[in-house]
C-alpha cells in the first residue's frame with residue numbers, strides 16, 4: 396500500500412483529499428499545526444472512511460521537526476496544502492506569508508532530496524494569472540505580476556518547484572485551483588472559516604444562518620453580463636479527486652516533464668449574483684444582500700479551460716454548482732446544530 400504525506404491534511408481541501416486517498420487504497424499520514432482547523436476533523440475523516448489517518452501535529456516552520464519526521468517516515472508521495480491563504484491578510488503580514496508558505500516548502504523539498512523521496516503535488520492557484528487576457532484561461536496564459544503577497548507565494552512556490560525538479564531527481568505537479576466550494580456528501584467535513592469569512596460562499600451560508608446580517612456584493616460595475624464579478628466555483632470533492640489523478644500520474648510515471656501544472660476548475664464561470672440566485676433556489680430561501688463598492692485587488696472574471704487537465708490527468712468534474720451550494724448550506728446548518736447542542 397503506497398503511503399502519502401498530506402500536509403495541511405485537516406484543512407478544507409486537505410481533509411477532502413485525505414478521504415479520497417483512503418477511498419483509493421492509499422495509506423495516509425497527516426501533518427497539520429492546527430493553526431486554521433480543528434483536531435475534530437481527524438475524527439470526521441475516520442467517521443467517513445472507517446480509517447483514522449496517522450496524524451502528527453507539526454509546524455513545518457520548525458526545520459528540526461520536519462527533519463525528525465522524515466528520519467522516521469518514508470512516504471511514496473507528498474501532497475502539500477499547508478499554507479496561509481487569506482489574500483487580504485497577506486498584504487498586512489507579508490513576512491509571515493513568505494516564511495510559512497515558502498520557507499516550509501523549501502524544508503519539505505530538502506528532506507525529499509535528502510531521503511531520495513519523489514512525487515510532490517503543490518497547491519497552487521489561478522491567482523497566478525491575475526486578470527487573464529483571454530477567457531477561458533488555459534495553462535498557456537502568462538503568469539502575471541501577483542496582485543497580492545498570497546498570490547506571489549504561489550508563483551514563487553511554482554518557481555522553486557521548477558528549479559528543484561530540474562536539479563534533483565524530483566517530479567512535481569502544481570494544481571492551479573479556481574474557487575473551491577461545498578462540502579462532502581456525508582456533511583461530516585466542510586469549510587471551517589475562523590473569524591469573519593473572506594470567501595464568498597462561507598459568507599453567504601453564514602448570512603443565511605443569521606450569523607451575518609447581510610452579504611455585501613463587492614461591485615456590480617464590472618464588464619460582465621450582470622455587472623458582478625465572475626469566478627469558476629468547483630466542488631471541493633471534484634478538486635480533491637484531481638489531486639489523486641495528479642498523484643497517480645507521478646507514481647505511475649506518466650508525467651511528461653519533471654515539473655507540470657494544470658488548471659483545475661469546472662470550465663464554467665458564475666457571477667456573484669448568479670451564485671446568490673442559485674443558492675436561494677436550491678436551498679429555498681431568500682438571502683439578504685446589498686451591492687457595495689468593489690473590493691481592492693479583485694479581478695473581473697476567471698474561469699478555467701479544462702482541456703489539458705481533462706486529457707492529461709484523465710479527470711473531470713462530476714458535481715454541479717447546485718450540489719456544491721446545497722452541500723455548503725447543509726454543512727452550515729450542521730455547524731449551527733452542533734453549537735446549539737454544545738450550549
Ligand code: WQD
Nearest residue numbers: 480520522593594595596598611612613624626667690693
Ligand atoms: C469570489 C467573488 C468577490 C466575498 C480567492 C483567492 C483564491 C482562493 C479563493 C484560497 C469575488 C465576491 C466575496 C464577499 C463578494 N484562495 N465576494 N462578497 O477572491 O475569487 O479567490 O479565494 O484558497 O486563490 O484569490 O474568492 O470567495 O473571496 O471571492 O462579493 O463577501 O465573490 O468580489 O468576485 P476570490 P472570494
